[in-house]
Amino acid sequence: MTKSRIYLSIALLPLLSVPWFFGPSSSAVVLGFPIWALYSLAITLLFSLLLCWILQRYWSLLAEDESDVE
Amino acid sequence: MSSEALIDGGGLVVMSLYFLSLIGIGLAGRFASREESLSDFYLSGRSMGLTVLFLTLYATQYSGNTLIGFAGRAYREGFLFLMSVTFMMAVIGVYLLYAPKLRRLAERFEFITIGDYVQHRYSNSGLTIVVTILAIVALGNYVLTNLKAIGLIVEAATGGVVSFATGIIALCAIMVLYETLGGLRSVAWTDALQGILLLLGCFAIFAAIEFHYGGLRSLGDQLSAARPDLWLPPSSAQKWGWLSTLLLLGIGIAMYPHAIQRIYAARSTDTLRRSLQIMVFMPLVTTLFMVIIGIVGLSQFPDLDRAGSENITLLILTDLANNIPGIEILILLFICAALAAIMSTVDSALLAISSLFTQDIYRRLRPDSSQQQLTRFGKILSWAIMAAMAYLAIQADATIWRLIVIKLELLCQIAPAIILGVNVRRLNAAAVLSGLLAGTALTLFLMLAGDPIPSKPLGIHAGIWALLLNLAIVFLVDRLRRPAE
Structure with missing residues (x-):
């Protein structure tokens, strides 16, 4: 994964956690949560796993400076 | 403020022992200090290990507002405030945009403050001073907000026996005492204890309401009756507001100068990386719990006004104590956890203000000062700042949430200097x-x-x-x- 893709994924998931795609009729309840709230929570959970994975695998890449490469 | 005390004489004794233990930890931090230098005082000699670093990051990032303000906001906004779980997580995402490089630079150039990095990166004193002043103003608001919360909690907990002003003055004295004894070392060690209390408090209250009220699944009917609008998806304007809040808090909180100092203070890069890995999951066991507590509170006490909703956690705990024998200990735990959360936030912010002023302003005016003189100045300054903040907190009149927003709005403006600066x-x-x-x-x-x-x-x-x-x-x-x- 490149730095740009890492940065993009970090920005994308919080953006997707907003329930943009749920209209006024989406009021089903699952596990005590409205479906749109559960969707947001699921994306947030996914976000936590992604961040943990990036921290584990790509810290060194993110710490690299272009001047190190040259 | 209610005249009925939430804790009895025994509870007061336990609380006093807890505060005394903080001073004891401060003393231990003083004995452990290696030299009288800014690096040792403000960064714990850059020697923070994994457990202490994680707990101090946790206790610092989650303030009293998490325990009190978040549940109140969830009470008023319902499931919409699940955004708080995401924005607390987004903070770690924003760290990833700059912390790996900043940590590498800090190791090499021995930064102490956010101003040190800005000066190193841009070689522009004007920019460094503006960033420093903004950081000091934002942190000042932050301290002020939390001191007001301390006064309110102490007064409510003791039924007015300890007044708002006395509570603020007493706890300010304790904080500044242990802070000036051992600097960040003492602050981080007390944070570790306070972080454990905060986590325990969140788990215990969440478990108790799940056990007693049956959790969200069994409260659906009551919630529908109290607030049928709760189940509807947010409107278009609310969705944009949601995104705006994610950005403001995710970026603003990641710019806290005291959190940036913990990036510098980690013993190693690996220690920092692993601490952040644990931090990623903390919103799921802290913020999410408080949101659910707020929503459960709405089903039980549906007609509270704004001020009443800020006390929703205490209301639930009092209700639990009335119905489940022997659970009064939870109220004491919550009060201690809330005070711990606030104190760990205030002491860190105070130390950051002192370091910013000493390193980025005073040191420029007195370039010939020795490390001992600078450290001594920093300690005296901590007492002066705390006295001024206590005075303002007792006199000023503003709501907790509005002050927090002003702080984060300002901190967001620093983000380009840091994030673009390293990239x-x-x-x-x-x-x-x-x-x-x-x-x-x-x-x-x-x-x-x-x-x-x-x-x-x-x-x-x-x-x-x-x-x-x-x-x-x-x-x-x-x-x-x-x-x-």
């Missing part, structure tokens, strides 16, 4: 300074103008509009001033 090598100081000044001016204008200028044009926070202007000006000025290739 864009050719960015020039004039561009960053112009953007920062324009962003700050727009923030203050929108926040303070009043009618007919809204503080949130189109539902988007002033700080986000200002950040967009800030970035646009950075880009434009950078292009104009870049020499022709």
